Amino acid sequence: MKTRTITGVFFIIVMLASLLTGHYSFGAFYLLLGLFCQFEFYGLIKKSGYQPNYVAGLINGALIYIAFAYTANTHIVQPVLFLIPVTLSAVFIQELFKKSTTPFQNIAFTILGLMFTVMPFTFFHAMAYVNGDFNFHLPLGFFVMLWSNDTGAYLTGRAFGRTKLFERHSPKKTVEGFFGGLLIAALAGYILSIYYTEIEWKQWISMAILISCFGTLGDLVESMFKRSINVKDSGGILPGHGGLLDRFDGLLIAAPIVYSYLYFMAT
Known part of the structure; x- marks a missing residue:
């Protein structure tokens, strides 16, 4: 527990x-975080x-992230975007020179790694520029509401949880915990709206609802993925917490949706 707490506090400080x-x-x-998640995903595959x-x-992961990051920052389509089809073709071409019995599965999982890990972080990065110049309020608010949802779901589920939410993939999640997490996230969104006025309170709460719903789905998808390959944690880079995919599973589906x-809707 001590190791888990120290690791969690340190990582939150670095993220903030x-x-x-x-x-x-x-x-x-x-x-770097997106590429580490991608590397971890490939290791599991x-x-x-x-x-x-x-x-x-x-x-390709680095190129996609950088190209879209520059586009989000400058609001001008960057020529480097047109290199992506060329570099993506290398994923297919290199399989010609490998002695593998599953070439198309290898190609599919390589591209899935881009979609499942790097692209969500690309969308998360773009949140900081959705209103123009760089502003950390929306990505910070995203994490506050995501963490509030996770904490609220855990505490509510532990105290009142009776009905399983999706037992086949996550036996501990409950319907009561889900709604508890959603309410806590919505409360966090309303409090954020008092201090960060770029968007209205209704939009902050809408963000909270989306984060709760799709963050939970992201968690379930990652659990499904780990169960399909029979592993408990996605990695061991964070002592006491498992891997990076374990920590950011809620972001993977929620960030593009938000x-x-x-x-x-909010610009």
Whole structure:
């Protein structure tokens, strides 16, 4: 428990520092985080018997993130975006030179790693620019509401949980815990609206609802993935917490949905 607490506090401090120290550190930190999650994903796939292309996958992951990060920052489509089809083709071409009995499974899992890990962090990064110039309020609020939902769901589920939410993939999650987490996240969203007025309180609460629903689904999807390859934790990089995918599973589906909502409805 002590190790878990120390690791959690330290990691939260680093994450907050990346948000508060400007757009360069913010962009670099979440680029590294996305690539570490992608590397962790490929490691899990390799344990299941397939051979994702680490090098081509990580290069494409970095290029996609950087290209969209510059586009979000400058609001101008960057020419580097047109390199992505070229670099993605390497994922297919390299399989021609590998002696593998599952070439298309390897290709599929390499590309899935991009979609499942790097792309969500790309959308999360773009939240800071959804209203124009860099502003850490929306990504910070996203994490506050995500953590509030997780904490509220855990405490409510432990105290009142009776009805299983999705027992096949996550035996401990309950319907009562889900709604408890949603209410706590909505309360956090309302409090955030008092201090951060870029969007209205109704939009903060809408964000909280989306984060609760799709963050929970992201957690369930990651649990499904781990059960399908028979592993308990996605990795061991965070002592007491498991892997990075374990810590950011709620972001993986929620971040693109929340960004889309903000882009179309709250700007």
